[in-house]
């Protein structure tokens with residue numbers, strides 16, 4: 001990314017359910033900040049994620065846990081905008097808002113490999129490459145160790161690959177472990193584990 005001309009502030013946009021935020025999210029955030037030389041990374045928990053079948057934990061908890069998980073990252077801002085939106089929340093709307101709000105900045109959309117592969121199913125996804133540079137990180141367990149977007153239909157969006165160490169963890173695993181009364185501290189940070197316990201989150205699947 002060092003050969004890409006720097007055009008104003010570099011803002012990373014990292015969306016997800018963060019239900020709960022875990023070590024994989026933090027590793028991805030760190031990778032993006034370092035490799036893209038970001039000035040700021042906006043972590044944006046989804047509101048009503050149209051593509052997730054289960055109902056999400058209330059946003060107030062997901063925001064609180066995200067603030068704890070990223071507390072040691074001065075360049076991370078946890079941005080509640082999607083949780084405050086009525087109805088379904090779409091990434092393209094968020095990028096459009098940020099584009100207007102931070103005129104002149106360069107936006108970088110940070111995706112794990114699974115999300116990148118689902119991109120062509122997203123609402124108005126064709127508009128996304130005009131608003132942001134799409135950056136895709138390898139995710140353990142998804143189509144090997146390299147980014148394969150070859151199977152996508154139609155013209156491919158250009159994307160920038162992020163090299164990150166494999167962190168084989170998912171929020172699904174963590175919710176399952178909590179429901180089975182297993183310790184999740186190595187997978188989430190201590191304060192997040194404590195928060196989950198105090199608020200009795202993920203007791204049932």
Ligand code: ATP
Nearest residue numbers: 016017018024111112113115139167169170171172
């Ligand atoms: P769930 O298991 O509930 O689907 P998740 O662990 O995939 O959740 P999300 O909040 O949906 O977490 O993910 C947000 C973003 O972080 C996505 O782009 C996803 O690909 C990426 N991501 C999540 N876990 C990892 C991981 N272990 N390594 C790399 N990227 C990850």
